[in-house]
Amino acid sequence: MLRVPEHQVAGHQASDGKLGPLIDDSGRFYKPLQNGERGSREVAFYTKFSSNANVPDHIRRYFPVFYGTQLLEASDGSGLQPHIILEDLVSTRVHPSLMDVKIGSRTWYPEAPEEYVQKCLKKDRECTSLSLGFRICGLQAYESEESGFWKPDKKRLQDFTLEDVRSSLRRFVSSNPLSDSEPDCSYASVVYGGPKGILAQLLELKAWFEDQTLFQFNSCSVLMIYEKKAAEAGISSAKVKLVDFAHVVHDQGVIDHNFLGGLCSLIKFVSEILDSPMDK
Amino acid sequence: MLRVPEHQVAGHQASDGKLGPLIDDSGRFYKPLQNGERGSREVAFYTKFSSNANVPDHIRRYFPVFYGTQLLEASDGSGLQPHIILEDLVSTRVHPSLMDVKIGSRTWYPEAPEEYVQKCLKKDRECTSLSLGFRICGLQAYESEESGFWKPDKKRLQDFTLEDVRSSLRRFVSSNPLSDSEPDCSYASVVYGGPKGILAQLLELKAWFEDQTLFQFNSCSVLMIYEKKAAEAGISSAKVKLVDFAHVVHDQGVIDHNFLGGLCSLIKFVSEILDSPMDK
Structure with missing residues (x-):
């Protein structure tokens, strides 16, 4: 029996009779x-x-x-x-914390129709894509059975500034994402750090992107997933997945420098949190 | 006594009574x-x-x-x-071979006046900047006392395709840059390769760009310089320099993902020549 996914933070959603996954x-x-x-x-x-x-x-x-x-x-x-x-990337998760980060300062591709280019360019300039090389398109961070998830709405995410992005990446790995106080970054070392953590996975992807000329991943997202219960127990359950390939082009004879640049920018933000989990 | 530089491949030039360096x-x-x-x-x-x-x-x-x-x-x-x-970066050179590569798929910066943004965007889309993450703005490759330099003019460079860029990076390190036959890439290993070669220097810069958030080098160029006589003798004389900082902005709190992406793309092109110097 097919049903609407419970944990989806970005993209078209099949609620209220709309077309979605x-x-x-x-x-x-x-x-x-x-x-x-x-x-x-x-x-x-x-x-x-x-x-x-x-x-x-x-x-x-x-x-x-x-x-x-x-x-x-x-x-x-x-x-x-x-x-x-x-x-289904979250089928085995109970309370998945998720962040969808669209990578690249440019979400359009050179051969796209002009109208589409202008629409994307406008959006890229209005959000953090142009300045940071990525934008957060969706996120939910689990706090507890009682209070549920921290899940900023789409409108809020569109208005994110550099400081919002920095703070959200900290909040995402905190035990108190819904709190007004400073995020505690309790899970930074187990989720972002370590040999199986998100940073290690992003670096493995980066090494591939420095070399591969097979695909240009325009407007594609990095999805970061972890489970709070595992993180609390000090168990690494964090996964990085790439999703959304509706604008991929093939065999351009060049690396995907647009994706790579944005990925390196995200890596820098994550590294900074691991270097200084207690910073504001 | 001040005079007009003999070896300048890009930028404003002080010839015919114009304003230049x-x-x-x-x-x-x-x-x-x-x-x-x-x-x-x-x-x-x-x-x-x-x-x-x-x-x-x-x-x-x-x-x-x-x-x-x-x-x-x-x-x-x-x-x-x-x-x-x-x-003066070439004052000690006799017959410098030079290539000026403007790095970045985007040569404008977010805060620039709209008119300037649109002018740059148009140019970036018309040349290889958008697709390759860089464009060759000027080059001269020394062949011999008799035949002089291979020095494509500005108009020709503006029309460069991916294949022209690939072939020029090969021709640049060849003993026969002016020949209609295949470039021989004779100097690839001594100019591009080795512990003091151009690739090693570009990789050192790349490591810094992965981390530094001090400067955003919009519309800045990598200048590659070597001397044919040294290369013939198997002596590494190749130098990489960054030039043109009229559009640099400071302290944006983010790495220069636009420059880094383009730099990685250039590195991939240079690496490919070292991997297969005999390819067409």
């Missing part, structure tokens, strides 16, 4: 193909990526597993619609 | 302050950079030495004008 009980995520070229471009990416022997296994694990496409009853009641079948 | 016999380079904020911003950069104790010495050597400013008779006959006094 669905999940099942076996850990699969059904994403409706987006309109026009976007949907077909995302399918083309997953198909090429899955079959490309030049992608090393240690990099492949940063991408959702792709199970193909399928016609399914869409969440908006519009009848049978094609869906991409992917791994 | 001058040099003397003691190894100094006199650059007229550019109009409006540009000139004052470049002086401000050199002043801040020179006195900033957070810039490590091994990084400082990639920048021209700054000797202050001085009023001098301008090259266009307009009388006394303020000039920035810098180290």
Whole structure:
């Protein structure tokens, strides 16, 4: 039985009869193909990526597993619609803390239609994409059974400044994300740090991006996931995944310098928190 | 006695009575302050950079030495004008091979006037800046006493494609840059490679750019310099210098992801030549 995902922080959402992704009980995520070229471009990416022997296994694990496409009853009641079948990245999590960070100071690609370029450029300039090389598109940080999640709404996220980004990356790994007081960064070392932490994973991705010329990941996000219960017990459960490939282009003969620059900027923010977890 | 520099591949040039830089016999380079904020911003950069104790010495050597400013008779006959006094980067070279590479897929900065933003954006999209993360603004590669330099003109450089860039980076380190046949990449290993080569220098700069948040080097160039005679003898004489700081901004609290991305892209091109010097 397909249902609306409980934990989704960004993208189209299948609530109130809208078109959006669905999940099942076996850990699969059904994403409706987006309109026009976007949907077909995302399918083309997953198909090429899955079959490309030049992608090393240690990099492949940063991408959702792709199970193909399928016609399914869409969440908006519009009848049978094609869906991409992917791994549900949070199916095994109880109270997942999630942050969706769209990487790149530029979210458009050179060959895009002019209207789309101008729309993206305007948005990139209005948010932190242009200045920081990334923007936070969605986030939820679990606090407790009683108080639930800290989950700033879309409008609030759009208005984020550099200081908001810095503080949110601290709050995200704090035991008190909903509190008005300073975030305590209690989980910084276990979530961001360590050999299996988010920083180590981002650095592994960075090394690949310094070399790979197969794909240009325009408007793609880094999704950071962890479980508070594990973090409290000092157990590393943090995962980095790349998501949203509707604007990927292929074989440009050049590294994805736009993604790489933004990724390095995010790495610097995370490193600073590990270096000084007690700073304001 | 001040005179017009013989080896200048990009920027304003003091020929035919125009305003441009001058040099003397003691190894100094006199650059007229550019109009409006540009000139004052470049002086401000050199002043801040020179006195900033957070810039490590091994990084400082990639920048021209700054000797202050001085009023001098301008090259266009307009009388006394303020000039920035810098180290002449090629004063000790006989037949310098030079390449000026403007780094960054974006040459404008967020706070710039809208008219300037649109002008830069148009240019960045028309040349390789947007796609490759850098563009070649000027170059000369020495062949011989008889045939002189290979020196494509500005118009030709503006039309450079990805393949032109790839081929020029090969031709730049070849003994036959003026030939219609394939560049032989004879000097690739001594100029680009080795512990003192250009690649090693670019990687040292990259490591600094991954960390530094002091400066955003908008529209700044990497200048690569070597001497054919030394290269023929297997002696490394290659130098990397950063030049042109009229659009630098300070203390944005973020790494220069735009410069870093473009620098990594250039590094990838240079690495590919070292990996396969015999490729077409």
